[in-house]
Amino acid sequence: MMRLKMGKPTGWALAAVAATAAVALAVPSAMAQRDPAYAAARAAGQIGEQPDGYLGFVTAPTPAIRALVQDINIKRKAAYTERAQATGSTVEQFAFTSGCNLIASTRPGEKYQTPGGVWKTRDEGPPERDARCP
Structure with missing residues (x-):
């Protein structure tokens, strides 16, 4: 069973988790993207991707946006938990790698x-990601 320390993951281990993370994200992300409220909140810059693999609030959320994000994050955690068990990694490691992938897949705007915890708007260049990202 593969166990990684969050501080010093190996390159091949992160690559394996990253590949699996991409597959695990397809279902929760696809479901969220079908929700017009999710798309509107994302386009308005109210919510964004965090390095920990979960959505966060860029601005003070309305109750509806808070509920939407909580629902998506619950679904993400369930997917991370399932896939972490399958890959022999921890939920936190899997979520982190997923966060790397989700931030990389953001679109301009x-x-x-x-x-460092600063909210940025994606431009045409690559986003600023953690140095440990695969």
Whole structure:
């Protein structure tokens, strides 16, 4: 069974988790993207991707946005938990790698959180990601 320390993951281990993370994200992300409220909140810059693999609030959320994000994050955690068990990693490691992938897949104009905790708007260049990202 593969166990990683969050501080010093190996390159091949992160690559394996990253490949699996991409598959695990397909279902929760696809479901969220069908929700017009999710798309509107993302386009308005109210929510964004965080390095920990979960959505966060860029601005003070309305009750509806808070409920939407909580629902998506619950679904993400369930997917991370399932896939972490299958890959022999921890939920936190799997979520982190997923966060790397989700931030990398943001589009220009969308919000994401840097490793330092600052919310940025994605431009045409690559987003600022954690140095441990695969």
